[in-house]
Amino acid sequence: MEGLAAMKRMVILSGGQDSVTCLYWALARSEQVVCLTFDYGQRHRRELECAEKVARLAGVPQQVVNLGPLFTGTSPLTDHSRQVEHYESVDVLPGGLEDTFVPGRNMLFLSVAASRAYVEECDSLVIGVSQEDFGGYPDCRESFIKSMETTIAEALDRKIEIETPLLFLDKKQTVELAAELPGCWEALAHSHTCYEGQFPPCGECHSCLLRARGFDQAGKVDPLLEGIQNAV
Amino acid sequence: MEGLAAMKRMVILSGGQDSVTCLYWALARSEQVVCLTFDYGQRHRRELECAEKVARLAGVPQQVVNLGPLFTGTSPLTDHSRQVEHYESVDVLPGGLEDTFVPGRNMLFLSVAASRAYVEECDSLVIGVSQEDFGGYPDCRESFIKSMETTIAEALDRKIEIETPLLFLDKKQTVELAAELPGCWEALAHSHTCYEGQFPPCGECHSCLLRARGFDQAGKVDPLLEGIQNAV
Numbered sequence: 001m002e003g004l005a006a007m008k009r010m011v012i013l014s015g016g017q018d019s020v021t022c023l024y025w026a027l028a029r030s031e032q033v034v035c036l037t038f039d040y041g042q043r044h045r046r047e048l049e050c051a052e053k054v055a056r057l058a059g060v061p062q063q064v065v066n067l068g069p070l071f072t073g074t075s076p077l078t079d080h081s082r083q084v085e086h087y088e089s090v091d092v093l094p095g096g097l098e099d100t101f102v103p104g105r106n107m108l109f110l111s112v113a114a115s116r117a118y119v120e121e122c123d124s125l126v127i128g129v130s131q132e133d134f135g136g137y138p139d140c141r142e143s144f145i146k147s148m149e150t151t152i153a154e155a156l157d158r159k160i161e162i163e164t165p166l167l168f169l170d171k172k173q174t175v176e177l178a179a180e181l182p183g184c185w186e187a188l189a190h191s192h193t194c195y196e197g198q199f200p201p202c203g204e205c206h207s208c209l210l211r212a213r214g215f216d217q218a219g220k221v222d223p224l225l226e227g228i229q230n231a232v
Numbered sequence: 233m234e235g236l237a238a239m240k241r242m243v244i245l246s247g248g249q250d251s252v253t254c255l256y257w258a259l260a261r262s263e264q265v266v267c268l269t270f271d272y273g274q275r276h277r278r279e280l281e282c283a284e285k286v287a288r289l290a291g292v293p294q295q296v297v298n299l300g301p302l303f304t305g306t307s308p309l310t311d312h313s314r315q316v317e318h319y320e321s322v323d324v325l326p327g328g329l330e331d332t333f334v335p336g337r338n339m340l341f342l343s344v345a346a347s348r349a350y351v352e353e354c355d356s357l358v359i360g361v362s363q364e365d366f367g368g369y370p371d372c373r374e375s376f377i378k379s380m381e382t383t384i385a386e387a388l389d390r391k392i393e394i395e396t397p398l399l400f401l402d403k404k405q406t407v408e409l410a411a412e413l414p415g416c417w418e419a420l421a422h423s424h425t426c427y428e429g430q431f432p433p434c435g436e437c438h439s440c441l442l443r444a445r446g447f448d449q450a451g452k453v454d455p456l457l458e459g460i461q462n463a464v
Contacts, residue, residue, distance in 0.1 A: 104347030115336030
């Protein structure tokens with residue numbers, strides 16, 4: 001492929017739809033891509049296996065950082081005694097801050113990633129945040145990302161860019177982007193999204209509902225579900 | 233004591249001279265103090281025992297966060313196959329960035345602390361950085377702290393102050409401050425500083441030399457060394 005930048009990019013790869021799309025976005029435009037996956041005791045452990053599978057499929061080196069039970073607080077993603085909310089449809093999702101908010105998660109992920117990027121001499125970090133479909137999480141907004149970028153430069157005395165290809169995209173547009181990126185569609189069949197960590201996905205949590213709406217609105221079948229149907 | 237603020241402060245307590253002084257600075261001015269200690273595989277493991285001892289002595293709740301071998305890179309503080317530099321005296325310390333720099337350490341510590349502070353409803357984080365005696369570490373400068381404070385507010389949608397009582401003090405002034413804070417001097421006898429993690433301290437690493445100069449210039453005997461002499 002022509003015109004690949006000499007930039008070295010580090011992608012934060014959770015194994016979900018957004019980060020998988022970011023990985024292929026990075027692969028389409030840079031010579032060197034590495035990825036970083038966080039194990040923070042998340043309820044959706046399957047995400048980790050998905051991330052490993054996708055990294056292998058994409059042929060990129062992956063570092064898995066085990067943060068242990070680092071996050072305290074009441075998010076059902078990290079406090080497994082709590083229930084993940086289920087909804088009848090995407091239309092009844094509440095507004096405002098979701099109770100799945102893990103305080104400081106992206107700040108912490110980007111701090112660790114910046115430290116690794118410094119050592120590995122990466123030029124940028126790529127993270128799949130979106131301020132469109134973001135569950136009210138404050139650390140998915142542009143103002144946070146801009147501030148974090150400045151903080152990283154101050155902390156390290158080195159500029160490391162934070163790239164957010166999905167920042168202004170809704171899930172429909174993210175699906176359309178994925179469809180255009182070489183290799184991405186196949187990889188999405190191995191991605192994960194469900195907050196419950198279920199496979200097949202529960203179809204009723206915030207994350208499942210948003211993913212389903214995105215594919216619906218883009219008029220495409222989710223390759224993850226297609227894979228399940230074919231297997232049946 | 234009169235005039236204690238209703239503020240709840242979280243002190244990042246490494247167990248070294250600076251953070252112990254910060255703990256007593258916080259105790260002198262707030263009703264509620266908690267502390268947070270990081271185990272990041274540091275060479276100077278004794279620091280952790282010191283932090284526990286000081287927290288107990290001060291009667292403050294302590295959380296110890298195990299980050300495991302989170303930091304990569306070439307700092308001899310985290311790469312134990314490397315040697316800590318020794319110097320004949322404080323006068324021959326090199327300028328510029330010390331090779332002990334752990335990239336992103338304070339950014340990461342403050343990110344974790346902010347997440348915990350959010351959950352525990354603390355109003356401020358207290359950290360013992362100083363831009364006077366700082367080994368060239370960029371994450372000990374005011375510009376980093378200010379930026380980090382903004383980033384935390386953006387990430388959490390809540391203002392949590394970062395207080396840095398030592399930011400503009402050199403080690404002599406830090407010793408003078410400690411001498412004025414009730415209980416602090418006694419606690420310093422249990423503090424740790426040596427990068428080698430030795431006890432008695434090696435006396436020849438960057439950290440030992442700066443500590444010794446501070447007590448010298450303040451015309452006081454380091455209670456840590458006094459304790460050793462009394463024990464002999």
